[in-house]
Amino acid sequence: xxxxxxxxxxxxxxxxxxxxxxxxxxxxxxxxxxxxxxxxxxxxxxxxxxxxxxxxxxxxxxxxxxxxxxxxxxxxxxxxxxxxxxxxxxxxxxxxxxxxxxxxxxxxxxxxxxxxxxxxxxxxxxxxxxxxxxxxxxxxxxxxxxxxxxxxxxxxxxxxxxxxxxxxxxxxxxxxxxxxxxxxxxxxxxxxxxxxxxxxxxxxxxxxxxxxxxxxxxxxxxxxxxxxxxxxxxxxxxxxxxxxxxxxxxxxxxxxxxxxxxxxxxxxxxxxxxxxxxxxxxxxxxxxxxxxxxxxxxxxxxxxxxxxxxxxxxxxxxxxxxxxxxxxxxxxxxxxxxxxxxxxxxxxxxxxxxxxxxxxxxxxxxxxxxxxxxxxxxxxxxxxxxxxxxxxxxxxxxxxxxxxxxxxxxxxxxxxxxxxxxxxxxxxxxxxxxxxxxxxxxxxxxxxxxxxxxxxxxxxxxxxxxxxxxxxxxxxxxxxxxxxxxxxxxxxxxxxxxxxxxxxxxxxxxxxxxxxxxxxxxxxxxxxxxxxxxxxxxxxxxxxxxxxxxxxxxxxxxxxxxxxxxxxxxxxxxxxxxxxxxxxxxxxxxxxxxx
Numbered sequence: 001x002x003x004x005x006x007x008x009x010x011x012x013x014x015x016x017x018x019x020x021x022x023x024x025x026x027x028x029x030x031x032x033x034x035x036x037x038x039x040x041x042x043x044x045x046x047x048x049x050x051x052x053x054x055x056x057x058x059x060x061x062x063x064x065x066x067x068x069x070x071x072x073x074x075x076x077x078x079x080x081x082x083x084x085x086x087x088x089x090x091x092x093x094x095x096x097x098x099x100x101x102x103x104x105x106x107x108x109x110x111x112x113x114x115x116x117x118x119x120x121x122x123x124x125x126x127x128x129x130x131x132x133x134x135x136x137x138x139x140x141x142x143x144x145x146x147x148x149x150x151x152x153x154x155x156x157x158x159x160x161x162x163x164x165x166x167x168x169x170x171x172x173x174x175x176x177x178x179x180x181x182x183x184x185x186x187x188x189x190x191x192x193x194x195x196x197x198x199x200x201x202x203x204x205x206x207x208x209x210x211x212x213x214x215x216x217x218x219x220x221x222x223x224x225x226x227x228x229x230x231x232x233x234x235x236x237x238x239x240x241x242x243x244x245x246x247x248x249x250x251x252x253x254x255x256x257x258x259x260x261x262x263x264x265x266x267x268x269x270x271x272x273x274x275x276x277x278x279x280x281x282x283x284x285x286x287x288x289x290x291x292x293x294x295x296x297x298x299x300x301x302x303x304x305x306x307x308x309x310x311x312x313x314x315x316x317x318x319x320x321x322x323x324x325x326x327x328x329x330x331x332x333x334x335x336x337x338x339x340x341x342x343x344x345x346x347x348x349x350x351x352x353x354x355x356x357x358x359x360x361x362x363x364x365x366x367x368x369x370x371x372x373x374x375x376x377x378x379x380x381x382x383x384x385x386x387x388x389x390x391x392x393x394x395x396x397x398x399x400x401x402x403x404x405x406x407x408x409x410x411x412x413x414x415x416x417x418x419x420x421x422x423x424x425x426x427x428x429x430x431x432x433x434x435x436x437x438x439x440x441x442x443x444x445x446x447x448x449x450x451x452x453x454x455x456x457x458x459x460x461x462x463x464x465x466x467x468x469x470x471x472x473x474x475x476x477x478x479x480x481x482x483x484x485x486x487x488x489x490x491x492x493x494x495x496x497x498x499x500x501x502x503x504x505x506x507x508x509x510x511x512x513x514x515x516x517x518x519x520x521x522x523x524x525x526x527x528x529x530x531x532x533x534x535x536x537x538x539x540x541x542x543x544x545x546x547x548x549x550x551x552x553x554x555x556x557x558x559x560x561x562x563x564x565x566x567x568x569x570x571x572x573x574x575x576x577x578x579x580x581x582x583x584x585x586x587x588x589x590x591x592x593x594x595x
Contacts, residue, residue: 004087037086072087092515111152116156118342119148119158120346121142126270129205157264160269171204184238189237198245247270260403281334281369282327297319325356345375351380382456410439413442420469420595437595441467449462455533476545477541514576516547
């Protein structure tokens with residue numbers, strides 16, 4: 001279904017052409033003066049230069065040509081040459097009715113040529129708990145993936161675990177000090193290794209920081225960890241078996257924590273999965289003359305003549321022959337192209353890693369790891385700060401575990417919902433339902449609080465503000481959906497069935513405004529996908545919630561005596577609910593039935 005703005009533009013372009021002007025000047029935009037009109041066309045201003053006449057001479061002709069079109073309530077030429085447009089209530093009602101009939105899609109067409117898009121988000125490290133630093137990549141990445149799926153693309157989310165490097169060696173060495181008799185350390189052992197891991201997740205999470213602390217003070221300990229890392233990467237059987245255990249225990253715990261965020265991955269690949277691709281990749285870069293030695297390291301030059309700042313070479317191997325993040329990321333690209341042949345790979349990380357991705361992307365293209373048709377995109381996000389404007393910390397100044405943060409917000413939400421119950425004397429809700437509702441609303445508070453900001457910008461994580469039922473918050477959006485659900489329940493309780501009929505014309509300014517916002521849904525979704533911008537969906541549903549609540553407060557919906565008008569109202573509510581629920585689903589949260 002064509003977007004409303006495209007349909008309007010087509011008509012205006014046709015009138016430009018009929019009057020002898022290039023149709024490109026008929027582009028229509030949303031009005032920046034909604035008090036005067038709903039849509040506008042400023043093309044006469046630009047056309048006047050080409051056709052050497054006053055802009056209003058062109059805008060007058062166009063307005064006159066649009067005057068009899070059933071699409072418009074009014075088409076007005078305003079000096080010096082603006083064209084102000086108002087959509088007719090009948091046309092708008094028909095458009096909205098067609099959206100309602102297209103259940104689940106609401107006029108938003110799926111991609112004709114679906115792309116395969118890999119979204120690299122998560123970035124968790126094995127043997128370490130998730131902390132607040134993992135929150136943004138998980139929340140934004142999940143939403144980007146869901147938006148793409150809704151638009152009809154084959155989206156593949158990859159957690160891309162940090163399971164390679166010195167941290168593995170540190171765990172191996174510390175475990176050996178604690179349990180030296182484990183069979184994994186016996187190089188002569190040729191049998192099968194135990195299926196049960198020699199540690200729990202809580203032990204593993206304690207082992208790594210202990211080992212990390214020792215390595216900073218004990219040079220011999222660090223040397224042993226580096227040696228263990230090297231042996232692991234060279235394929236030592238016992239160490240590889242330990243890595244398998246570390247992965248199994250860590251991934252089980254990570255899945256539980258990601259589930260609490262309503263975040264999931266199609267792939268649970270790690271850096272270790274890319275290691276087999278490194279030798280051939282490096283050799284190819286050498287053979288083709290892309291890689292050369294510089295200060296003992298193997299590098300690929302990625303600077304370009306048009307650069308306005310220095311872009312250092314991409315280091316492929318360190319002077320000791322060890323690989324780096326850039327090596328692993330390049331090998332992962334090789335693996336992904338071979339296994340999935342993606343049209344695009346999107347990476348979600350802190351924006352401070354932007355230079356790393358400039359180097360990696362340029363290196364991948366220069367060395368032919370990807371074809372020109374493969375888009376490589378980095379979404380660098382800003383920092384989540386506390387009220388003091390500094391990166392979010394615990395009260396003791398440490399990095400907060402993600403599960404503790406979520407629990408804190410759940411408790412705050414539970415308190416507010418219980419207070420809300422008492423105020424409304426809503427005491428028929430069980431404690432279990434209250435707790436479940438609190439978790440649902442708390443997750444909306446966290447996700448909406450993050451996603452409503454442009455990804456690249458820092459934002460202040462304010463639990464009090466995020467959990468408010470008023471203003472631009474997740475709970476406000478959910479409260480609007482719950483209000484609609486309540487009205488629809490009451491309507492059905494009178495013995496009436498939810499209507500399938502078309503929505504009638506607008507009966508008030510607030511109803512027309514609600515229709516206008518609803519009608520922008522498919523254009524907004526297309527734009528949010530094209531720009532990988534979940535914050536545009538947040539801005540839209542906040543506007544939609546406000547438009548609905550204005551309509552609700554000005555309209556007697558359930559007491560409307562004219563049955564046909566009431567049916568039209570209920571149909572509009574059904575569409576509003578469907579679109580709000582679709583939008584929050586692609587943002588990664590849901591609404592309860594009651595609050």
